[in-house]
Amino acid sequence: MASTDSNSGVRRNVVRRSALSRMVRAVTSPYYRYRHAKVLHSLRVGLAMLVSILATTGIDIPHGIWSSVTLLVVIGGLQHHGNIRKKATERALGTLLGASIGLALIVEQNLTGSLPLTYALMCIAAAVCAWFAIGSSGYVGLLTAITMCIVAGHGDNLIDVGLWRTLNVLIGIVIALAFSFALPLHATYSWRYGLAANLRECARIYTGLLDGQAISEDEQVKRFLAINKQLVQLRSLMPSVAKEIDVPQAKLEEIQRLHRAVLSSLELLATGPLMRTDAVARAAYAQQCGVQVRSVRAILLAMARGLRFGHTTQFGIPASSSLAEMSCQLAPDLSADLQGPYWLGQRLAEQVDRLRVLLLETEPNWNIERHSRSLLKT
Numbered sequence: 168m169a170s171t172d173s174n175s176g177v178r179r180n181v182v183r184r185s186a187l188s189r190m191v192r193a194v195t196s197p198y199y200r201y202r203h204a205k206v207l208h209s210l211r212v213g214l215a216m217l218v219s220i221l222a223t224t225g226i227d228i229p230h231g232i233w234s235s236v237t238l239l240v241v242i243g244g245l246q247h248h249g250n251i252r253k254k255a256t257e258r259a260l261g262t263l264l265g266a267s268i269g270l271a272l273i274v275e276q277n278l279t280g281s282l283p284l285t286y287a288l289m290c291i292a293a294a295v296c297a298w299f300a301i302g303s304s305g306y307v308g309l310l311t312a313i314t315m316c317i318v319a320g321h322g323d324n325l326i327d328v329g330l331w332r333t334l335n336v337l338i339g340i341v342i343a344l345a346f347s348f349a350l351p352l353h354a355t356y357s358w359r360y361g362l363a364a365n366l367r368e369c370a371r372i373y374t375g376l377l378d379g380q381a382i383s384e385d386e387q388v389k390r391f392l393a394i395n396k397q398l399v400q401l402r403s404l405m406p407s408v409a410k411e412i413d414v415p416q417a418k419l420e421e422i423q424r425l426h427r428a429v430l431s432s433l434e435l436l437a438t439g440p441l442m443r444t445d446a447v448a449r450a451a452y453a454q455q456c457g458v459q460v461r462s463v464r465a466i467l468l469a470m471a472r473g474l475r476f477g478h479t480t481q482f483g484i485p486a487s488s489s490l491a492e493m494s495c496q497l498a499p500d501l502s503a504d505l506q507g508p509y510w511l512g513q514r515l516a517e518q519v520d521r522l523r524v525l526l527l528e529t530e531p532n533w534n535i536e537r538h539s540r541s542l543l544k545t
Contacts, residue, residue: 204352204357207352208352211242211346211347212239212242212243212346214346215238215242215342215343215345215346216235216238216239218342218346219231219234219235219238219338219339219342220235222234222338222342223235223335223338228331228334228335228338229328229331230328230331230332230335231335232335233317233332233335233336233339234335234336234338234339234342235339236317236339237262237314237335237336237338237339237340237343238339238340238342238343240258240262240310240313240339241258241259241262241339241340241343241344241347242343242344242346242347257306257307258306258307258310259340259343259344260307261306261307261308261309261310261311261314262310262311262314262336262339262340263314263336263337263340264307264311264314265310265311265312265313265314265315265316265317265318265336266314266315266317266318266332266333266336266337268292268311268314268315268318268319269314269315269316269317269318269319269324269329269332269333270318270319270326270329270330270333272285272288272289272292272315272319272322273318273319273322273324273325273326273329274326275288275322276322276323277326282322282323285321285322285323286321286322288322289315289316289319289321289322292311292312292315293312293315295308296308296309296311296312296315297312299311300312314336317332317336318332318333318336353411353535354404354407354408354411355408355411355412355533355535356535357404358401358404358405358408358419358533359474359475359477359533360474360475361397361400361401361404362401362422362426362474363470363471363472363474363475364397364471365394365397365398365401365426365430366426366467366468366470366471366474367467367468367471368390368393368394369394369429369430369433369467370463370464370467370468370471372390372433372437373433373436373460373463373464373467373515374460374461374464376433376436376437376460377460387437391430391433391434391437394430395430398423398426398427398430401423401426402423405419405420405423408533412529412532412533412535413532414529414532414533418525418528418529421525422522422525422526422529425518425521425522425525426522428518429515429518429519429522432511432514432515432518433515435511436508436511436512436515459512459513459516460512462516463512463515463516463519466484466519466520466523467519469484469523470484470522470523470526473526473530474526474533477534477535484523484526484527484530
């Protein structure tokens with residue numbers, strides 16, 4: 168009986184450890200954080216807010232609400248690590264400058280007792296901040312003006328009120344910066360996973376064109392709209408990705424351009440004569456171009472796997488392909504209606520091959536997993 172209880176206890180411990188290990192793997196997995204980015208960001212901000220409340224109101228620091236306000240301003244809209252490094256610093260700088268100006272205005276008001284002078288100085292400071300708010304230092308300028316008003320009011324705050332609010336602002340900045348680096352979502356992972364999903368869908372569509380899959384026009388439009396939507400989202404990530412992996416944004420733009428070209432070629436093929444031809448003509452096209460289509464599909468899937476998993480051996484992007492040689496072949500003996508699809512297939516193969524080469528060139532940068540492993544070894 169004791170042996171049975173012991174075995175059941177061991178099994179329960181194993182189950183608990185297994186569940187805990189799965190939870191740890193899920194939280195630390197970049198793909199999990201990508202899939203649940205909004206949830207994790209919301210939890211991060213919520214926990215930071217709790218710490219802010221406990222650090223101010225919990226120990227009765229006056230005007231503690233401004234710590235939470237600062238926290239939300241600094242971290243509330245930051246999600247990707249590439250943004251956090253730059254914008255969190257800018258926001259913290261703007262907040263500190265605004266607090267300093269606010270304290271200076273309170274001191275000026277106490278020394279001169281002139282509200283008109285204080286108002287004039289506040290207006291001048293706001294105008295200067297607005298000048299910088301429109302340029303590249305927009306966050307710094309805007310938050311300098313906002314924090315100035317928080318600390319100084321309209322110049323009529325007491326010096327102790329200004330000091331307490333300045334302290335709360337500093338507390339909010341420290342908490343925000345501490346939480347901003349807690350399980351951040353790298354923009355590079357979002358870019359990689361989004362591009363991988365698009366390439367996988369492109370491979371599925373291209374294979375379906377050769378096989379003659381019956382897809383309604385509405386369904387086809389939905390599929391291309393989904394890929395295009397993802398394509399637009401990838402563009403918005405490029406500035407952050409470029410900062411994170413130290414790749415010139417022009418390189419990322421070239422990858423984006425080739426991806427768009429591949430998608431355009433597929434759309435032309437999907438709406439062209441290849442989809443309207445009869446079974447005999449389609450069989451002749453498949454016989455002439457099937458090898459190339461399958462090769463293009465294999466490269467698309469290999470790129471998708473490489474981007475998704477970061478592996479460069481078993482699942483990686485091939486170092487060479489035969490697509491370039493295939494695209495140089497003479498036009499086969501096809502009907503006049505299928506010469507256009509054949510030409511588009513040749514261009515599509517060239518675009519996919521150039522995309523493969525470009526991803527291989529930048530792979531040491533965007534393959535964060537391999538870079539982390541190399542750092543651990545050293």
